[in-house]
Amino acid sequence: MNWKAKLIKRGGESRIAIYFEKNQDWIDRIKELEGSRWSQTLGVWHLPDTLENRMLFRIIETPIKLPSAEGIAHIEKFKCWLLSRRYSDSTIATYSEALRYFLTFYNEKAVAEINNDDVIRYNNEYILNNKLSGSFQNQIVNAIKLFFSTVRDTKIELDKIHRPKREKLLPNVLSxxxxxxxxxxxxxxxxxxxxxxxxxxxxxxxxxxxxxxxxxxxxxxxxxxxxxxxxxxxxxxxxxxxxxxxxxxxxxxxxxxxxxxxxxxxxxxxxxxxxxxxxxxxxxxxxxxxxxxxxxxxxxxxxxxxxxxxxxxxxxxxxxxxxxxxxxxxxxxxxxxxxxxxxxxxx
Missing domain, CATH: 1.10.443.10 (Intergrase catalytic core)
Structure with missing residues (x-):
C-alpha cells in the first residue's frame, strides 16, 4: 500500500497528514491511533505531531540527521544478522529502526567507543526529554543489547543496561x-x-x-x-x-x-x-x-x-x-x- 505523510497545520496545531488511496484496512488502522481525526475539508486523516508518530510514518525534520557511514554499515550488518536468524519482518524493521535512531544520536562518535554512559545519556536526553513511551524505550534496549552482543563487540556492559520499570497492569477480562x-x-x-x-x-x-x-x-x-x-x-x-x-x-x-x-x-x-x-x-x-x-x-x-x-x-x-x-x-x-x-x- 503506497502512502505519504507530511506536516500540516490545523487550528494552529501541528499535525501529521497521512495520504493514501481509499482502503478500509488502512482507515481502520488509522482510527486505532490515538488522536486521529478526519478532515472533511482536506479529505485526509491526520494525527498529533508527536515524535513517535513521526517515527511511525518516517517524517524526518530538516536538516536531515543520519547515522555516520560506519553506523549505516553496522545497521545493515545487524539487519543481515536478524534475517539470517529468521526474525520476523516486523521485528527486523523495529529493531533496525531503533538502532538507527540510537546511532544517529551518536553519529559523530565511533561505534566502538560507545559505552554504558552513552546509553544512559541517550535515555535521558532523547527518550525522556521527548516523552517517548516505555514500550519505545524497551525496543531501544532490546535493539542495543542484541546489536552489541552479536554484531559489535564493544565496551557496552549488557547487564548494566536498565529497562524502564514494567507497569503492573492486570489483564482486561469480560464476564x-x-x-x-x-x-x-x-x-x-x-x-x-x-x-x-x-x-x-x-x-x-x-x-x-x-x-x-x-x-x-x-x-x-x-x-x-x-x-x-x-x-x-x-x-x-x-x-x-x-x-x-x-x-x-x-x-x-x-x-x-x-x-x-x-x-x-x-x-x-x-x-x-x-x-x-x-x-x-x-x-x-x-x-x-x-x-x-x-x-x-x-x-x-x-x-x-x-x-x-x-x-x-x-x-x-x-x-x-x-x-x-x-x-x-x-x-x-x-x-x-x-x-x-x-x-x-x-x-
Missing amino acids: KEEVKIILNAHSNLKHKTMLSLIYACGLRRSELLHLKPADIDSKRGVVVIRQGKGKKDRIAPLSDKILVMLRDYYVAHKPTTYLFEGKFNGEPYSEYSLQSVLKQALQKVGITKPVTLHWLRHSFATHLLESGTDLRYIQELLGHNSSKTTEIYTHVSTKSIQQIKSPFDDL
Missing part, C-alpha cells in the same frame, strides 16, 4: 455473560465463527488469521496453532459446539488456503477488518468498554482458571514460555475473592 452477548451479536456466520474461535481456543489475532483448514483436526478434537508467538507450535482443544459452528462455516464459505479469507481466495482475512468485526458487535449490544480481541483471550484463560483448570495446562494452551506470565490471571479471577466476606457486612 461469561458479556462474552456470550458479544459472540451472539453477529448474524453473519463468518464473523460469529471468527470471534467465537478466538475465545473458544484462547487464540491471538494473528494465530486465528493464519489458521488453515487442515489445522482443524476434528478426529482428535484439536486445533493446531502453527508458528505462534516465538515460532512455537501448540494445540488447543476444540469443543463440540465450536466444531459444529466450524463445519457450518466451512460448508457455507469453502475456504481454500486460509480458514478465514478476505475478499479474494487465498488471501488471509485482514487483521484490521477483524478488529472492525468486534467493534460492530460491541456497538450492536451496547457495550461501551474499550474491548479488544485480546480481551477474549484473557477471558478464556480467566474463565478456565475459575472453573478449576490447573494453571500449568492454561500455560500450555496459551503458549506462554514462563508460568509467571500465566500467573497474572490469578489476580483477576473472582472465584476466591467472592468467597471473602467483607467486614463491612458485620457492621
